[in-house]
Amino acid sequence: MEAALRDTGSVEVNGFPIHYNRYGTGSTVVLLIPGALGTAVTDFRQQLEGADAFNLKRYTFVVIELAGWGRSRPPKRPYGLSVYDNDVTCAAKLMEHLNYRNYSVIGWSDGAKVAILLGIFQPSRVNAIVASGIFTFCTQTNILPTIKTQNVDHWDIGLRANYVAVYGEESLQSLWDDHINFCKDLHAKVLAHVENLKPEERTKDVRVAIHEQLYHGQGKIRCPVLIVHGDKDPLIGLDQATYCKASIANCQLKRFPEASHNVHQSHAKEFRDAVVKFLDESSDFF
Structure with missing residues (x-):
């Protein structure tokens, strides 16, 4: 991961040192949101290095470490009804700190919740969303x-x-x-x-x-959304993905019949190709 790393840093938000890693120099800015406990190294290695990585001359990726995980601690993660609201605030403040007014978002697992909520709460900032392994x-x-x-x-x-x-x-x-x-x-x-x-x-x-807006507020999302689901996911059923597909106006569902919960890791090339195609098509929207 070191060879691709452009810079790293943190911003103080709600009492947490929210850390990030930044990769690439491209004009398309994408916020990557890991799953529970996740960091760039644990969750997005295949997207950032190796044969199946995204083109880092075309994209700039900012990988956030959410409050209470990775280097964004102490304090402990503030579990409770507002935990995902805090995550959204941390993500939005980080991107403001880095002077990115508009950006797309890729979220996996717990990070997929935050990605969807960013589209609900930050509609003027988020260009497109990819949510993989969503649970609502x-x-x-x-x-x-x-x-x-x-x-x-x-x-x-x-x-x-x-x-x-x-x-x-x-x-x-x-x-x-x-x-x-x-x-x-x-x-x-x-x-x-x-x-x-x-x-x-x-x-x-x-x-x-799980969160009122995450479940009932998806109709507020303006930007295009790609929901990614592995049909062999032992943790999350297809009904979660189809609910999002039905609730979000401009939404596609990409299913991977042989994939489990970690689609982006086990099927990195196919995931990359699907996301690149989606972001290219979405560029006409934003």
């Missing part, structure tokens, strides 16, 4: 696969090593415990909601928004 609503069952990942010793060896290199073993487990406890709180919220329904309304598919 909870049911009684759909967050359980994520909760089952709590013990990091059971992760894929390579995946675990990737994050241990950033956090160390003890910090990794502690930080992931915090994230999973947040997921458990969301699950409890669903169960409480279902309990308050009439018996005939109680089904396993009752939906509860």
Whole structure:
């Protein structure tokens, strides 16, 4: 990653030192938002170096480390109902700090939530959005696969090593415990909601928004959106992606039949080609 790195730095937002890495010198500016715990090194290596990387003479990528993750700590990540609002503020302030008035956004997993919310809350700034592995609503069952990942010793060896290199073993487990406890709180919220329904309304598919605007506000998005989904994703069902496709006016859905949750890593070339095509087509819009 060092050869491609252009610069790095941070900006203070809401009491957090929000760090970033910047790559490339191109005129198309793209904010990359990693998933939970993510950094440029852990989440976007294939997009920034190697045979399947984007053209860094055509694009400038800014990779944010969200509050409480990577180098953007301490303090601890402020889990709660407003955690994603804080992420949006941090991302927007970072891009202002770097003097980027307009930019596109690519978000993966937890970062996909922030990407969509940026389109809702910053419609005059965001040119286009790519959201991969998006999760917008909870049911009684759909967050359980994520909760089952709590013990990091059971992760894929390579995946675990990737994050241990950033956090160390003890910090990794502690930080992931915090994230999973947040997921458990969301699950409890669903169960409480279902309990308050009439018996005939109680089904396993009752939906509860993770964030009100993330779920109900997608119609406010003005820019083009590309939703990316791996059909073999064990954590996130296709219904999340199709909900976004139906809710966002200018939205495409790109499915990868053989991909899992990390489409951009396992199918880096195909992901790159789909995103380049989408951004090229979107340039006529913005």
